[in-house]
Amino acid sequence: MNRAEKAALQLRAVDVLRMLKETRTYDELAETTGLPAGDLNRYVNGHVLPGTERAREVVEDIGREALAAELDARIRVDDEGYVDNSGTVFDQSFLDLVAPVVANAFEFDRPDVVLTAATDGITLAASLASYYGTRCAYAKKSKETAVEEFIEARQRLQSGIELTYYLPAAAIDAGESVLVVDDLIRSGETQELLLDIVGTSEAEVAGVFALIAAGEDGIHRARDRTDAPVGSLTSV
Ligand SMILES: O=P(O)(O)OC[C@H]1O[C@H](OP(=O)(O)OP(=O)(O)O)[C@H](O)[C@@H]1O
Numbered sequence: 001m002n003r004a005e006k007a008a009l010q011l012r013a014v015d016v017l018r019m020l021k022e023t024r025t026y027d028e029l030a031e032t033t034g035l036p037a038g039d040l041n042r043y044v045n046g047h048v049l050p051g052t053e054r055a056r057e058v059v060e061d062i063g064r065e066a067l068a069a070e071l072d073a074r075i076r077v078d079d080e081g082y083v084d085n086s087g088t089v090f091d092q093s094f095l096d097l098v099a100p101v102v103a104n105a106f107e108f109d110r111p112d113v114v115l116t117a118a119t120d121g122i123t124l125a126a127s128l129a130s131y132y133g134t135r136c137a138y139a140k141k142s143k144e145t146a147v148e149e150f151i152e153a154r155q156r157l158q159s160g161i162e163l164t165y166y167l168p169a170a171a172i173d174a175g176e177s178v179l180v181v182d183d184l185i186r187s188g189e190t191q192e193l194l195l196d197i198v199g200t201s202e203a204e205v206a207g208v209f210a211l212i213a214a215g216e217d218g219i220h221r222a223r224d225r226t227d228a229p230v231g232s233l234t235s236v
């Protein structure tokens with residue numbers, strides 16, 4: 001890790017600690033993190049930065065658990081098992097905290113493009129793309145005007161309805177590495193269409209990630225399609 005990467009990791013750890021501190025006293029934060037309350041106070045107030053190893057622990061372990069818990073608290077599941085996650089996907093600052101934690105906790109190769117499906121995956125994809133410093137692309141259920149060439153992926157869903165996603169062909173180049181993300185994965189049909197688009201582009205899959213897995217079907221379906229890491233931050 002070079003000096004800039006170390007500094008970035010240390011600052012991300014401070015962001016995670018500040019988020020946790022919003023709903024905790026320093027004693028409670030010490031209990032959550034296992035770190036001394038005095039040190040935490042200095043980190044949160046910006047007087048001292050945590051050392052690299054401590055920062056890594058905060059971002060990868062403590063951060064992942066804490067963000068999963070925060071995500072769980074923001075999700076509403078209705079009587080039929082459908083998820084309302086607008087409390088998450090509308091909150092770009094929360095997603096900006098999720099991005100480094102996800103990038104460090106899952107073993108995704110650094111992508112050239114973060115790909116999602118419109119609509120609800122877009123804010124997560126934007127956060128991850130911004131974290132990696134890469135492009136963000138989203139496939140849509142309709143063709144964008146003025147674009148001449150599209151990659152199309154079509155599938156007949158379990159419901160019998162045919163679904164087509166369109167991505168401007170220039171969004172992904174052959175040989176690029178693509179991280180496929182979405183807010184939610186249930187049947188895995190959407191992720192499969194995104195993986196079809198990656199295949200048609202002759203690009204590589206860096207990983208598949210969803211904030212929420214509703215059941216295990218979608219995760220299994222994605223794992224059948226790629227050897228790259230597949231995971232979610234939480235499941236319902
Ligand atoms: O794993 P699956 O069964 O394919 O379900 C997951 C997809 O469903 C939702 O999108 P939706 O089609 O509702 O579109 P939206 O993002 O515009 O709400 C969600 O955002 C995922 O993209």
Ligand SMILES: Nc1ncnc2[nH]cnc12
Pocket residue numbers: 081082083084184186214
């Ligand atoms: N919001 C949602 N909750 C559960 N399953 C879904 N499939 C598509 N959208 C969904």
